[in-house]
Amino acid sequence: MHISDGVLPISVTLGSYAISMVAAAWSVRKTRAENLPKTAVMTSAFFVASLVHVPLGPTSVHLLLPGLIGIMLGPSAFLSIFLGLFLQSILFQFGGLTSLGANAIMMGFPALLAGWTFNILKRKGRTAHILAGAFSGGLATALATLALALLLVSAGEDFTAVGKLAFAAHLPVICIEAIISGCTISFLYKVRPAFLNISPTVLEK
Amino acid sequence: MIIVAFGEISMLKKINLSKTSKRQNIAGITLVFLLLSFLCCTSHTFASGLSEPEAEDQCGQVAAMLNSQKNEISLELRLIKREIAVLKESISKPGITEIIGGIGYILGLFGIGYYIHARSLMAAKK
Numbered sequence: 173m174h175i176s177d178g179v180l181p182i183s184v185t186l187g188s189y190a191i192s193m194v195a196a197a198w199s200v201r202k203t204r205a206e207n208l209p210k211t212a213v214m215t216s217a218f219f220v221a222s223l224v225h226v227p228l229g230p231t232s233v234h235l236l237l238p239g240l241i242g243i244m245l246g247p248s249a250f251l252s253i254f255l256g257l258f259l260q261s262i263l264f265q266f267g268g269l270t271s272l273g274a275n276a277i278m279m280g281f282p283a284l285l286a287g288w289t290f291n292i293l294k295r296k297g298r299t300a301h302i303l304a305g306a307f308s309g310g311l312a313t314a315l316a317t318l319a320l321a322l323l324l325v326s327a328g329e330d331f332t333a334v335g336k337l338a339f340a341a342h343l344p345v346i347c348i349e350a351i352i353s354g355c356t357i358s359f360l361y362k363v364r365p366a367f368l369n370i371s372p373t374v375l376e377k
Numbered sequence: 378m379i380i381v382a383f384g385e386i387s388m389l390k391k392i393n394l395s396k397t398s399k400r401q402n403i404a405g406i407t408l409v410f411l412l413l414s415f416l417c418c419t420s421h422t423f424a425s426g427l428s429e430p431e432a433e434d435q436c437g438q439v440a441a442m443l444n445s446q447k448n449e450i451s452l453e454l455r456l457i458k459r460e461i462a463v464l465k466e467s468i469s470k471p472g473i474t475e476i477i478g479g480i481g482y483i484l485g486l487f488g489i490g491y492y493i494h495a496r497s498l499m500a501a502k503k
Contacts (some may be wrong), residue, residue, distance in 0.1 A: 219479050
C-alpha cells in the first residue's frame with residue numbers, strides 16, 4: 173500500500189510533506205537515546221515487511237506492520253516509518269520521493285494511534301496484552317487503508333469506490349497483521365517484557 | 378509464355394537484322410527481353426491465362442496464407458510481450474543486495490544518531 177509519484181495533486185503533496193516533517197521532528201525529539209537500538213531494529217523490520225507478499229486471488233498485498241511499530245516504539249514510530257518509507261522508495265521503488273510525505277502520514281499516524289490504543293487497552297496479564305496488541309495492530313492497518321482512500325479522494329477518485337476496493341483488498345492483511353501483532357506481543361511478554369514497558373516485578377505478581 | 382516470348386524475339390531479330398547494325402541489334406534484343414521478363418513477372422495471372430473465378434480463388438488462397446501468417450506472428454508477439462512483462466517485474470523486484478543495503482543504512486543512521494548523543498553525553502561529563 174504505497175501511493176506512487178504523480179498520483180496526488182501538488183498542493184496535497186506539499187501539504188503532506190509539511191505535516192510529516194513536523195511529525196517526524198516531533199518524533200525525533202520524543203525518541204530517547206536508550207531506545208535507539210530498538211527503533212533501529214523495528215525500522216528494519218518495517219522496511220523488510222513490505223517484501224512479504226500475501227497472495228490474494230490474481231493480485232497480492234504485502235504486510236505493512238504500522239500497528240506493531242506503533243505498539244513497540246510509541247512516539248518514535250513516526251520517525252521509524254518515515255525513514256523506512258524513504259529507504260523503500262529509494263531502494264525498492266515502492267511509492268516515490270514526492271509522495272513520501274503522504275505515505276508517511278498514511279502509515280505514521282495510524283502507528284502513533286496504535287501505540288496509544290495499546291497503552292489504553294492493555295490490562296494486567298498476558299491474554300489482555302495479546303488482545304490489546306491484536307486489536308491495535310488490526311486497527312492501525314484499517315486506518316492506513318482509510319487514510320489511503322482519503323488521500324486518493326484528493327486525486328479526484330470516488331471515495332466510496334476506492335475505500336471499498338482498498339478495504340476489500342486489505343481485509344486479509346488486517347487479519348494477518350492482528351495475528352502477527354498478537355503473536356509478537358505474546359512472545360515478547362514471555363521473553364522480554366521490558367520491550368513492552370512492563371517491569372519484571374509486575375510480571376512476577 | 379516463354380515460347381511466345383522467344384517467338385517475338387526471333388521475329389524482332391529478323392526485322393532488326395534487316396534494318397540496323399549489329400550493335401544496336403543486341404541492345405534492342407536485350408531491351409525487349411527485359412520488357413518481356415518484366416511483363417512475365419508483373420502480370421502473371423493475365424499471362425497464365427487464368428479465368429476470373431480461378432484468379433479470385435488464387436487471391437483468396439494468398440489472403441488466407443497472409444492471414445494465417447499474421448495470426449502466427451501476433452501469437453508470437455503476444456508471447457514475447459508477456460515475457461517482457463515478466464522480465465520487467467523480475468527486474469523491478471528488489472534483490473538481496475537492496476534488502477541488506479537498506480538494513481545497513483538504517484542501522485548506520487541510528488548508529489550515527491547514537492554517536493552524536495554519546496558525544497554530547499561525554500561533553501556534559503567533562
